[in-house]
Amino acid sequence: MSLAQISRLSVTQLVLRSQSHHLLSSVYPLIISKRTVIQEPYRRPGQPKENKFPWEKINFDLSKGLKGIKKNFALLKKEFVERWVGPEGKPIIEHMLEQNRVVWEFRGAESLEEWTVSSDREIGGQSEAYVKLGRNNNTCLLYGTLRSTPPRDGETRYSGYCTMRSKQQLASFDRKKHFDWTSFNTLHLRVRGDGRPWMINISCETFFAHQKDDIYNYFLYTRGGPYWQDVKLPFSKFFLTHRGRIQDDQHCLWLDKVNTIGFTLGDKVDGPFQLEIDFIGVCKDYAHTEEFAYEVYKRNPEV
Amino acid sequence: IGTLAIKHITLLLSVKELRHFHHSRAVLKIRPTAPVEFIEDKEKNKKPIVQDDLFERVAKKNKTKATFNRVVDVFTKQDVRRRGHVEFIYAALKKMPEFGVERDVTVYNKLLDVFPKEVFIPRNFIQTMFNHYPRQQECGVQLLEQMENYGVMPNVETKVLLLQIFGPKGHPMRKYQRLMYWFPKFKHVNPYPVPLQLPEDPVDLAKFSLNRIADDLDAKITVYQMPCTDLNESGQEITFPHIVGIQSPSQIDLLAKHNPKRPVFVEGPFPLWLKKICVYYYILRADPIPPEEKVEEPYDPERCFDYPLQLDLDLDRDLGDEENFDVEDLDEGPVFAMCMTNHGDQATLNQWISGLQETNPILGHIPTLFRLDSGTRELQVSVDFKPGPNQEHQESKPETEERTAEEVEEQPQIRHSMKQ
Numbered sequence: 003m004s005l006a007q008i009s010r011l012s013v014t015q016l017v018l019r020s021q022s023h024h025l026l027s028s029v030y031p032l033i034i035s036k037r038t039v040i041q042e043p044y045r046r047p048g049q050p051k052e053n054k055f056p057w058e059k060i061n062f063d064l065s066k067g068l069k070g071i072k073k074n075f076a077l078l079k080k081e082f083v084e085r086w087v088g089p090e091g092k093p094i095i096e097h098m099l100e101q102n103r104v105v106w107e108f109r110g111a112e113s114l115e116e117w118t119v120s121s122d123r124e125i126g127g128q129s130e131a132y133v134k135l136g137r138n139n140n141t142c143l144l145y146g147t148l149r150s151t152p153p154r155d156g157e158t159r160y161s162g163y164c165t166m167r168s169k170q171q172l173a174s175f176d177r178k179k180h181f182d183w184t185s186f187n188t189l190h191l192r193v194r195g196d197g198r199p200w201m202i203n204i205s206c207e208t209f210f211a212h213q214k215d216d217i218y219n220y221f222l223y224t225r226g227g228p229y230w231q232d233v234k235l236p237f238s239k240f241f242l243t244h245r246g247r248i249q250d251d252q253h254c255l256w257l258d259k260v261n262t263i264g265f266t267l268g269d270k271v272d273g274p275f276q277l278e279i280d281f282i283g284v285c286k287d288y289a290h291t292e293e294f295a296y297e298v299y300k301r302n303p304e305v
Numbered sequence: 306i307g308t309l310a311i312k313h314i315t316l317l318l319s320v321k322e323l324r325h326f327h328h329s330r331a332v333l334k335i336r337p338t339a340p341v342e343f344i345e346d347k348e349k350n351k352k353p354i355v356q357d358d359l360f361e362r363v364a365k366k367n368k369t370k371a372t373f374n375r376v377v378d379v380f381t382k383q384d385v386r387r388r389g390h391v392e393f394i395y396a397a398l399k400k401m402p403e404f405g406v407e408r409d410v411t412v413y414n415k416l417l418d419v420f421p422k423e424v425f426i427p428r429n430f431i432q433t434m435f436n437h438y439p440r441q442q443e444c445g446v447q448l449l450e451q452m453e454n455y456g457v458m459p460n461v462e463t464k465v466l467l468l469q470i471f472g473p474k475g476h477p478m479r480k481y482q483r484l485m486y487w488f489p490k491f492k493h494v495n496p497y498p499v500p501l502q503l504p505e506d507p508v509d510l511a512k513f514s515l516n517r518i519a520d521d522l523d524a525k526i527t528v529y530q531m532p533c534t535d536l537n538e539s540g541q542e543i544t545f546p547h548i549v550g551i552q553s554p555s556q557i558d559l560l561a562k563h564n565p566k567r568p569v570f571v572e573g574p575f576p577l578w579l580k581k582i583c584v585y586y587y588i589l590r591a592d593p594i595p596p597e598e599k600v601e602e603p604y605d606p607e608r609c610f611d612y613p614l615q616l617d618l619d620l621d622r623d624l625g626d627e628e629n630f631d632v633e634d635l636d637e638g639p640v641f642a643m644c645m646t647n648h649g650d651q652a653t654l655n656q657w658i659s660g661l662q663e664t665n666p667i668l669g670h671i672p673t674l675f676r677l678d679s680g681t682r683e684l685q686v687s688v689d690f691k692p693g694p695n696q697e698h699q700e701s702k703p704e705t706e707e708r709t710a711e712e713v714e715e716q717p718q719i720r721h722s723m724k725q
Contacts, residue, residue, distance in 0.1 A: 005436055009446045009480040011453060011487050104630050140635055190630065197517075197578040199495070225497045226577040227518025228588050228640050248487060271581050281632045296490070 010247035012160075013201065013219055046126060047157040077174035090182075100185060102285035106168065106263075108142040111135060121146065121164040126153025131164035136278055145276040148267060164275070167203070167264035180207055180259035188287040189235040192280035195224025200277065201266040204240060207259035215245045218255045222265070230280060238292045254294035359393075360400045370412065373397075373404040377415055390419050391444045398451050407455050410463070416448060417466045426472035433474050445470065445477035449484065458488055499579050507532065511549040511645035514577055514584050519643065524553035529660035532647070546648035548657050552641070552664065560641045560665050563591060564598060568672040569641065571658065574649050586645050587654060587677075589661070593638040641665075651675050 045051070084091035092100075107113065114133060121129040131146035150162025171179040189202070200222040208216055218240035225231050240255045241248060263282065267275055359380065363372050380393050397416055406412040425438040436442060445467070452459060459481055467478050497517060504510050512526050529548040537543055563569065573587030604615055644657045654675065662668045 005439065005442060005446065005476045008443075008450070009476045009483070011480075011483050012450075101627055102630055104632055107632055138635075138637075140633075196576050197497075221491070221494055223495050223497055225518065225520065226514075227520065227586075228575070228590070228643070229518075229520055230635070248483070250483070271578065273578070273583055274576065275578075276576075280635060281630065283630050283632075285628075285630070 007245075007247060010249070012246050013243045013248060044125070047155045074174045074176075081174060102190070102283055103183075103186070104281050104283040105181065106283075107281040108135065108279065109140060111139075114142065116169050117142075117166055118169055119144070119164075119166045122153075122161045125158060125161065126155055127151065127161040127163075129162060129164050131166070133166060140280070142279045143276060144265065144279070145274070147272075147274050148269075149272050150270050162270055162272075163266055163268035165203075165264055165266045168262045170261055178207065178261070180261060181257075183237075183257040183260055183284050186257070186284035186286050187237055187290055188285050189237060190283045190285045191222070191233045191235070192230055193222070193224060193233060194228075194230050194278040194280075195226060196276055197224055197226030198267060198271070198275050198277075199223050199269050201268070202235065202240075203262075203264040203266060204237075204255060204260060205262050205264070206256055207261055213244075216249075217243055217264075219243050224277070234285075234287065236287065236290050236292065236295075238290070239295045241296055252294070252296045252298055254298075360396060364400070364403065368404045370404065370406050370409065373400075373406050373412065374415060377419060381419055387419060387421050390421070391440055394419055394444050394448060398448060401451070407451070408457055410452075410457055410460055413448060413452055413457065413459070414462045414466060417445070417463065417470065420445070420466075420470040422469045425470055425475070427474070433472075437475070442471060442476045445475070446480050449477055449480045453484060459484055503579055503582060507647055508547050508549060510579075510582075510584065511547065514579060514586070515549060515551040515643060515645060517579075518577060518586065519551045519553065521553040521555070523555070524551050526551050527660065529644075529657055546646050546653055548644060548646045548653060548660070550642055550644035550657055550661065552643075552661070556639075556641050557665060559639050561667055563639075563641075563667065563671065564594075565667060565670040567591060568674050569668075570674050570676050571654050572676045573678070584645065585649065586643055587649065587657075588640050589642040589644075589658070590640045591638050593636040649677060651677065 088094040089097045106116065114135065117133060119131050119133045121127065121131040123129065128149040128151055129147060131144065133142060133144050135141065136143045144164075144166050146164055148162055148164055150160075152158050152161040171181075173179040189204075202220050202222050204218045205216070206218070208214060220235055220240045222233060222235070237255050237257060242252050243249060265277065265279075267277075359376055363376055366372070377397065380390075381387065394416055397419075401407040401412070420441065425441050427433040427437040449459070464478075464481060467475070467481055471477050504513060508528060508531065512528075515526060516524070527550050529550055530545055532545060532547040534542055534544045560569075569589055569591045571587060571589055574585035575588070577584050577586055606613075608614060642661055644654070646653050646657070654677070658668060658673055
């Protein structure tokens with residue numbers, strides 16, 4: 003990481019701004035000459051590069067192709083038919099007057115297939131995260147254990163996170179499909195946590211390749227206890243981060259092409275956690291008129 | 306040969322002197338400023354001091370802020386050139402939590418003060434463009450990052466020091482500006498704040514956490530039992546765990562309307578995290594009321610004279626006026642009360658239930674089942690609850706009812722023991 007990058011604030015630290023911390027397990031001098039190529043996905047330290055041409059990774063299996071044809075043409079047909087009804091398969095009057103929309107709800111096992119769960123296992127950590135349906139098959143229960151011992155690979159200094167992220171929606175022939183939430187301004191969640199702070203990450207479609215890790219974040223604080231909690235998070239409060247570092251040049255979240263939403267826990271407190279989600283929706287809050295909560299007329303900080 | 310030898314010796318001497326000049330070995334000599342504890346050690350090992358060593362030697366005695374500051378002082382006074390200050394700062398950052406100074410701005414400022422001033426400031430724009438003295442800047446950034454990790458807000462002194470060391474455009478200065486921009490923004494973002502110092506007393510902690518999860522200002526906290534130790538007849542020591550409960554008036558109403566034929570459940574323990582501390586709570590709840598038993602309460606207009614509690618205006622609602630989400634409501638059954646105790650066995654919770662009976666006399670007629678879990682810690686929802694193979698408390702129904710009958714009989718005895 004270059005100096006310009008490490009001098010930015012890291013997001014996971016910010017969640018716990020007012021929180022207490024475990025001691026840092028290690029403070030090593032960084033290696034400044036090492037530059038991460040921005041295009042490269044994460045590779046564990048010491049792991050060799052995969053020396054393959056891109057076409058060698060394609061699976062040319064006949065049965066897979068046949069299955070793909072069936073799936074893709076079904077999707078294509080759905081796209082054409084939906085167009086006749088109206089935008090996004092709804093009548094135009096309903097689409098225009100929509101005040102709120104439930105985007106994800108958890109009813110049945112197939113709704114969990116839209117989500118991926120990961121933890122710091124993939125960078126060598128020891129956290130565990132699992133997802134399952136709640137007791138009456140109406141909610142999604144994200145549970146596991148957080149352990150913030152950094153992996154002993156000599157480079158990684160911080161560890162300890164668990165995330166759940168929705169999968170990228172795909173239209174026919176594996177084209178990306180986006181959510182269009184331009185008529186809404188607030189994210190609405192019904193959750194039940196155990197008092198731990200979470201972070202919500204929204205990733206949008208970006209134009210340039212170097213922006214592909216740009217993510218908009220905000221905090222989700224849970225109360226804990228047996229009651230459900232309705233949380234409304236205005237989209238204007240989400241701030242821009244890149245690979246876990248807050249950017250100086252802040253811009254508001256563009257809601258026309260939203261790809262995924264994610265939940266991250268990384269509060270550096272070792273122990274079990276759980277978060278129950280009833281539904282995730284978007285709504286229009288007329289009382290909220292703010293466009294962006296952070297200054298855009300100058301760089302933060304002005305340098 | 307003699308002259309040659311003398312020449313050789315003089316050469317050697319000059320080389321030695323030169324080395325002294327460059328390595329400032331001479332300065333490493335004992336000075337009167339160094340405290341006594343460091344002097345003897347330095348004489349023992351002549352090799353240059355490893356910075357970790359300095360801390361570890363002190364760490365044997367006592368780890369306080371004063372000794373930490375003294376180590377920093379010793380280092381700064383050792384050498385005018387501050388040789389090895391980057392390594393020293395890294396070592397100091399690593400040792401900070403051990404000495405318990407990781408949240409102290411003054412200590413961070415003192416560490417920053419170790420950097421020599423005005424040496425690393427770029428003198429022209431080309432130096433500013435590139436990383437001027439990258440190792441040192443990186444070290445400064447690392448120091449600020451540790452401040453960030455522990456949530457320490459830098460102050461004006463930090464800024465002045467950074468200006469003196471790295472100049473106004475260095476990376477540490479920018480990191481400082483970023484900290485000063487973002488920290489106050491998110492300082493009060495938590496709607497359910499937890500104080501920095503949580504109460505030490507378990508009863509106070511239980512009161513705080515119950516107030517937090519109850520989410521009701523009317524809810525009343527009752528301490529059913531204070532923690533105490535007592536001697537019984539045979540001379541053995543018995544410790545009574547604390548039992549703190551919370552119940553709001555609306556919950557009392559709900560429980561009073563509960564159908565006595567349907568059982569209520571004591572469930573738990575469920576975790577609640579307050580920063581680094583995890584506490585466990587128990588709840589008293591019932592299954593959701595089946596739709597055929599639900600009674601529509603007639604609205605009482607005399608409940609509030611100031612303003613109508615219900616308006617039945619026949620307004621034309623447009624399609625766009627729909628403000629509720631199209632999801633089916635989760636009905637998980639009412640929660641009647643919550644409690645916290647440090648000893649979550651059935652006898653203790655029975656005592657809580659018997660304490661609850663004073664305000665809720667109906668509890669005497671309702672069968673109470675205990676679903677105490679030690680394995681999976683999650684909220685149990687029992688719409689279609691199936692008995693698991695390895696959970697002994699989920700037995701067939703008549704048995705559990707018998708057990709509860711026994712428990713009800715046991716209750717008076719427990720209360721007697723309390724009075725004694």
